[in-house]
Amino acid sequence: MIKELTILPGKDKNANRENFDQITIQAGETISIVGPTGSGKTAFITDIELLAQGDTATKRRILINGKIPREEVRYDPAQKPIAMITQNTKCFADLSVEDFLSVHARARKIRSKKIINDTIELANKFTGEKIKPHYKVTVLSGGQTRSLLIADALLIGAAPIILLDEIENAGIFKQEVIEIIQNTSKIIIFVTHDPVIALLTKKRLIMGTGAVKKILCQNESETGAAQNLLELDRKMGVIRENLRAGFEITNELLNVSFA
Amino acid sequence: MKLVIIAGPPSAGKTSLTKQIVKAFHPDLKIAYLKIDVVKAYEDIELQKEFQVLTKKIYSGDLCPDHAEVMVMGEAIQWAENNHADLFIVESAGLCLRCSPYLNQGLGIVVLSSIAGIHAPEKMGAMVALADIAVVTKIDLVSQAEREVLIQKIKDVHPGIILLETNALQGTSLNRLYELIKNSPPIDQKTLMLKGNPPLGTCTICVGKKEIGWKYHFGIVKKLDGLAAEYLYRGE
Numbered sequence: 001m002i003k004e005l006t007i008l009p010g011k012d013k014n015a016n017r018e019n020f021d022q023i024t025i026q027a028g029e030t031i032s033i034v035g036p037t038g039s040g041k042t043a044f045i046t047d048i049e050l051l052a053q054g055d056t057a058t059k060r061r062i063l064i065n066g067k068i069p070r071e072e073v074r075y076d077p078a079q080k081p082i083a084m085i086t087q088n089t090k091c092f093a094d095l096s097v098e099d100f101l102s103v104h105a106r107a108r109k110i111r112s113k114k115i116i117n118d119t120i121e122l123a124n125k126f127t128g129e130k131i132k133p134h135y136k137v138t139v140l141s142g143g144q145t146r147s148l149l150i151a152d153a154l155l156i157g158a159a160p161i162i163l164l165d166e167i168e169n170a171g172i173f174k175q176e177v178i179e180i181i182q183n184t185s186k187i188i189i190f191v192t193h194d195p196v197i198a199l200l201t202k203k204r205l206i207m208g209t210g211a212v213k214k215i216l217c218q219n220e221s222e223t224g225a226a227q228n229l230l231e232l233d234r235k236m237g238v239i240r241e242n243l244r245a246g247f248e249i250t251n252e253l254l255n256v257s258f259a
Numbered sequence: 260m261k262l263v264i265i266a267g268p269p270s271a272g273k274t275s276l277t278k279q280i281v282k283a284f285h286p287d288l289k290i291a292y293l294k295i296d297v298v299k300a301y302e303d304i305e306l307q308k309e310f311q312v313l314t315k316k317i318y319s320g321d322l323c324p325d326h327a328e329v330m331v332m333g334e335a336i337q338w339a340e341n342n343h344a345d346l347f348i349v350e351s352a353g354l355c356l357r358c359s360p361y362l363n364q365g366l367g368i369v370v371l372s373s374i375a376g377i378h379a380p381e382k383m384g385a386m387v388a389l390a391d392i393a394v395v396t397k398i399d400l401v402s403q404a405e406r407e408v409l410i411q412k413i414k415d416v417h418p419g420i421i422l423l424e425t426n427a428l429q430g431t432s433l434n435r436l437y438e439l440i441k442n443s444p445p446i447d448q449k450t451l452m453l454k455g456n457p458p459l460g461t462c463t464i465c466v467g468k469k470e471i472g473w474k475y476h477f478g479i480v481k482k483l484d485g486l487a488a489e490y491l492y493r494g495e
């Protein structure tokens with residue numbers, strides 16, 4: 001059981017020690033990591049994914065339930081309690097979608113055959129153009145690849161800690177993703193430039209020059225703002241999907257969407 | 260003296276990994292480094308410049324690189340020992356994938372790139388199957404799922420292998436490798452042997468016969484159409 005995740009301070013790009021004693025994230029908490037590009041956001045979640053023990057560029061150390069994780073937990077995918085959705089929009093494996101998923105299920109020691117179709121079905125909820133089991137993963141579009149990798153992380157990775165790197169990219173339906181992962185007992189960490197996602201999480205970590213600069217908790221007016229932004233985002237979504245489907249944007253549509 | 264033999268296809272990240280190992284142990288351990296390559300190699304100069312460690316290179320020329328290694332290894336180990344090295348790192352070119360350069364002592368490390376292709380572990384045969392440790396590099400370029408798929412493919416070839424993943428340019432999460440090197444026992448030159456089996460024999464082309472046609476040749480040769488009844492061709 002994962003009760004908490006602890007991040008011990010490392011060093012910033014100028015080799016100065018990070019200005020916190022430890023960051024502890026409890027099961028069920030959602031966190032967002034924000035900051036300019038190059039500020040160390042991806043490095044922060046990569047440290048978590050690798051369960052770094054002072055042996056990454058940042059020198060951070062990661063504890064699970066207050067303890068240094070055992071070696072097997074670090075190196076065996078079947079025991080790893082972490083699923084990470086990276087920014088990759090490309091797969092290099094010369095495998096079909098179903099073969100890719102079945103090898104990954106084997107790596108994570110999942111026996112059920114049903115998981116393959118379930119994963120493809122879930123991926124198809126996030127993407128416009130549907131993915132078929134016999135497609136090669138190498139020919140999937142950027143958005144399809146991300147959708148597949150997200151569904152894979154949720155069902156095959158199926159870990160108590162989920163790390164998502166800029167999920168808003170590549171034109172996938174992010175609200176569907178957020179709906180599925182919220183209100184679970186998982187630890188969920190978003191790296192994001194999206195104000196909606198940033199305001200929806202309980203805590204925000206602000207990064208700069210490779211270090212955690214500030215930790216903020218969501219305040220009441222932010223919760224309100226998040227709801228407004230969510231509504232705005234939904235409206236944007238309607239227009240985006242209409243544009244994508246080749247429709248013209250009419251006054252009627254605008255009235256319905258923005259009423 | 261400890262021995263580490265590093266193998267892997269070109270551009271997998273062997274030298275980047277070597278540099279991280281050198282960084283981790285230099286100057287606590289005195290390091291000697293040998294590069295075996297076929298046509299061209301600059302790694303020895305790079306390492307010499309960057310870390311002032313003892314380096315040497317050899318071009319295998321007409322021999323295959325693994326064969327060259329077997330031939331020069333005795334002298335090379337003597338050279339390293341005469342220079343009081345504590346850790347001897349050999350970086351091999353390992354090209355034809357028929358053999359592997361690992362010895363029955365020390366550590367054999369195969370370096371594979373995350374983007375080398377999913378069937379690479381199977382294709383690399385002995386280089387993966389006889390290694391003690393596999394280091395998967397360039398992990399920052401692919402998704403977690405794809406990394407785990409590649410790891411599974413390596414385990415299919417060699418279930419007992421110790422698997423490590425790294426971004427070798429940064430030297431990410433290599434603590435376990437350093438521990439394994441630290442704990443590996445010293446080698447004994449008198450009982451040092453090649454780990455894998457060398458090829459069954461050589462062919463007449465390999466020994467330099469230039470004549471065209473079957474009647475001039477013998478050895479273990481396959482015919483182009485594959486219909487040859489006898490796999491072992493004894494000449495006509």
